[in-house]
Amino acid sequence: MTHTVLVTGVSRHIGARVASVLAADPGIDRVIGVDTVPPPAAERGDVGALGRTEFVRVDLRSPDIARVIGAADIDTVVHMSLVTAPSKSAGRSSMKEHNVIGTMQLLAACQRSALVRRVVVRSTTAVYGSSPHAPAVFTEEVEPAEVPSSGYAKDATEVESYIRGFSRRRPDVTVSTLRFANFMGPGVDSPLTRYFTQPVVPTVLGFDPRFQFVHEDDGVEVLRRMALEDHPGTFNVTGEGVMLLSQCVRRSGRPTVRVPSPAFRVLGEMARGLGRVDFSPEQIALMSYGRAVDAERLSAELAWRPKFTTATAFDDFLHSRGLFAATPLSVIDLLGTLLGGGVKR
Secondary structure, X not given: OOOEEEEEOOOOHHHHHHHHHHHOOOOOOEEEEEEOOOOHHHHOOOHHXXXXXXXXXXXXXXXXXXXXXXXXXXXXXXXXXXXXXXXXXXXXXXXXXXXHHHHHHHHHHHHHOOOOOEEEEEEEHHHHOOOOOXXXXXXXXXXXXXXXXXXXXXXXXXXXXXXHHHHHHOOOOEEEEEEEOEEEOOOOOOHHHHHHOOOOEEEEOOOOOEEOXXXXXXXXHHHHHHHHOOOOEEEEEOOOOOEEHHHHHHHHOOXXXXXXXXXXXXXXXXXXXXXXXXXXXXXXXXXXHOOOEOOHHHHHHHOOOOOOOHHHHHHHHHHHHOOOOOOOOOHHHHHHHHOOOOOOO
């Protein structure tokens, strides 16, 4: 029986949802939510949004996390705190410190605790990379054709290496690593959702990459199950099926323009500099080569399948944003839109 759960990253949407659903479980005595800033609901005074979750302001990079784990008698840790994109104010170095150093501190605290018996980590299918040499479908055992060398994917790869080391040092602890495809849903705000909600969607000329999505409801359910049950190992998590980028764009009704790869990179640099959308190198690679994974191991382990497919998860996201068909834009219009000048007809 799970008694006290620690959830990191509760100031972000998925972390808050996981903390809330665990707090609603009568079999759990306490849920401690930690982050560097309070959840938006707590700042608004909406205490009920997180249920019984007790919020503690902690920077994972500091030794304070060990004191929280010790003082609260934590037995289950759900690590949701990996940052997917750098903030405009903090930058990439701060993001890496939070992701990698923060995880190291958290694992060190778990290793010293005699009570921790279950650790669940939110990772990402980005660890497989996006490459022209990649297999059609990645299973959990397949190594990436090219090891990610930058950004969130590189951080997640390092985090997973520390997780494996922790698992070897503490074989008595059940460790579950969940490699999520891109989240989709009404409450999701990510580099990819911002990409699809831009006034115009640029695509790389000559490429039509494959995408997979996991709906936030299914992702939260997987995390809930893993926090309450022993399922050691590494698991891909995604909705069934794949979508081509061209299919995504057609369904969104957003105007699009195809640009050569060098121009796409330039546009990405300009857009990222203006804070419009994050076109990191790994994001650009995804827009060119895509990625697909197999999630049968998870389905067999949990005897469960996601309610949303990749396509229905994307449709629910589109519906929540009220996207509609628009008139195609020219390259000149594209430049003006991305640079904040709007579209002039």
